[in-house]
Amino acid sequence: MSYKQPDEHGYYGEFGGAFIPEMLYRNVEELRENYLKIIESASFQEEYKLLLSDYAGRPTPLYYAARLSEKYGTNVYLKREDLCHTGAHKVNNTIGQILVAERLGKKRIIAETGAGQHGVATATVCALKGLECIVYMGEKDIERQAPNVARMKMLGASVVPAKSGSKTLKDATNEAIRDWINNPNDTFYIIGSVVGPHPYPDMVARFQSVISKEIRAQLQEKTGTELPTAVLACVGGGSNAAGTFYHFLDEPSVDIIAVEAAGCGIDTHMSAAATQLGKPGVLHGSKSYLMQTADGQVEEPYSISAGLDYPGIGPMHANLFVTGRGQFLNATDKEALQAAFELAKLEGIIPALESAHALAALNKISYTKNDTVVVCLSGRGDKDMDTYMREMQNY
Ligand SMILES: *Cc1c(COP(=O)(O)O)cnc(C)c1O
Numbered sequence: 010m011s012y013k014q015p016d017e018h019g020y021y022g023e024f025g026g027a028f029i030p031e032m033l034y035r036n037v038e039e040l041r042e043n044y045l046k047i048i049e050s051a052s053f054q055e056e057y058k059l060l061l062s063d064y065a066g067r068p069t070p071l072y073y074a075a076r077l078s079e080k081y082g083t084n085v086y087l088k089r090e091d092l093c094h095t096g097a098h099k100v101n102n103t104i105g106q107i108l109v110a111e112r113l114g115k116k117r118i119i120a121e122t123g124a125g126q127h128g129v130a131t132a133t134v135c136a137l138k139g140l141e142c143i144v145y146m147g148e149k150d151i152e153r154q155a156p157n158v159a160r161m162k163m164l165g166a167s168v169v170p171a172k173s174g175s176k177t178l179k180d181a182t183n184e185a186i187r188d189w190i191n192n193p194n195d196t197f198y199i200i201g202s203v204v205g206p207h208p209y210p211d212m213v214a215r216f217q218s219v220i221s222k223e224i225r226a227q228l229q230e231k232t233g234t235e236l237p238t239a240v241l242a243c244v245g246g247g248s249n250a251a252g253t254f255y256h257f258l259d260e261p262s263v264d265i266i267a268v269e270a271a272g273c274g275i276d277t278h279m280s281a282a283a284t285q286l287g288k289p290g291v292l293h294g295s296k297s298y299l300m301q302t303a304d305g306q307v308e309e310p311y312s313i314s315a316g317l318d319y320p321g322i323g324p325m326h327a328n329l330f331v332t333g334r335g336q337f338l339n340a341t342d343k344e345a346l347q348a349a350f351e352l353a354k355l356e357g358i359i360p361a362l363e364s365a366h367a368l369a370a371l372n373k374i375s376y377t378k379n380d381t382v383v384v385c386l387s388g389r390g391d392k393d394m395d396t397y398m399r400e401m402q403n404y
Pocket of ligand 1: 097098099126127201202203243244245246247248249250316317361363364387388389
């Protein structure tokens with residue numbers, strides 16, 4: 010059995026599937042029938058690779074962090090997704106999906122966004138391809154994330170406020186799904202993580218898998234072996250983690266370590282650690298681990314980092330969790346802030362708050378000077394400077 014890919018019905022073990030309203034069946038079925046044919050075609054691969062290199066800036070460096078390595082007594086490498094165009098790994102996926110949309114003849118692109126990172130990455134590729142772009146975003150998030158709203162608008166996207174519920178990501182996702190139901194023929198929905206109905210989790214994981222493909226080649230060149238001792242990544246929905254783990258999942262010698270956001274702490278009701286606090290349930294089209302109340306309503310998550318503030322995780326990760334293939338750790342807001350200030354001072358790199366959660370886990374594992382630990386630095390910290398300035402005197 011492979012941990013990388015779902016079965017033909019979209020299941021990773023008991024998780025995944027496509028739980029969708031009848032009215033979405035045609036859209037999802039059209040994608041399911043065509044996505045592999047499209048992705049595997051020579052013309053797609055040629056254009057995808059060219060855009061990844063010349064537009065997104067790949068391969069991203071694998072950087073040996075000497076001072077961090079000294080501090081933790083092991084060899085720490087950082088996979089520099091923060092150096093991608095638009096500042097995070099998300100563009101790997103939106104480039105892939107816009108090329109699929111184009112080949113399916115779609116003219117109108119919709120997306121949901123929380124902090125605005127996926128919205129910006131989607132607006133970017135829509136500008137690149139001259140396609141109409143509508144981004145749904147919670148009204149509260151529009152207020153909180155003004156710079157990203159401005160970026161999306163400058164890139165030509167319409168940003169539509171979601172005014173229902175808590176007016177955040179989950180509500181924006183509901184609005185995007187409603188739009189898709191109403192526009193079944195000309196519209197493509199670009200989902201931002203390894204979540205949603207099959208085939209989205211598999212499609213997004215394939216697009217992000219370029220991360221671990223590059224890590225293998227870069228480690229071979231730098232250390233003489235393709236396999237590290239461990240790979241670490243933060244998990245919101247789980248796309249940067251899926252990409253970082255992908256080509257190591259079926260290599261039993263490699264430790265797979267996922268880091269969730271603990272918020273104020275696991276037992277404070279202010280947390281987003283879905284595996285620790287959740288149980289199996291269905292959200293946004295697939296079965297996975299989900300934070301929910303006793304009667305099955307979705308529990309509001311909390312994390313200082315907007316990108317990890319999601320009540321579930323993708324089905325691939327739920328399977329890694331229950332089978333024990335992956336180790337699931339978590340880091341609090343404070344631990345992540347600590348790790349962000351540490352990286353800035355030791356290596357001269359300001360990480361995204363999300364990525365800082367993965368870095369914080371270096372304190373929670375123990376490896377030796379002969380081991381190799383690769384941490385995915387999923388994004389850069391520019392968008393988090395307000396938070397960092399507020400917290401500066403505490404660290
Ligand atoms: C969106 C985001 C994440 C969380 O999303 P995943 O799908 O879990 O990767 C992590 N890091 C950064 C920098 C992000 O922008």
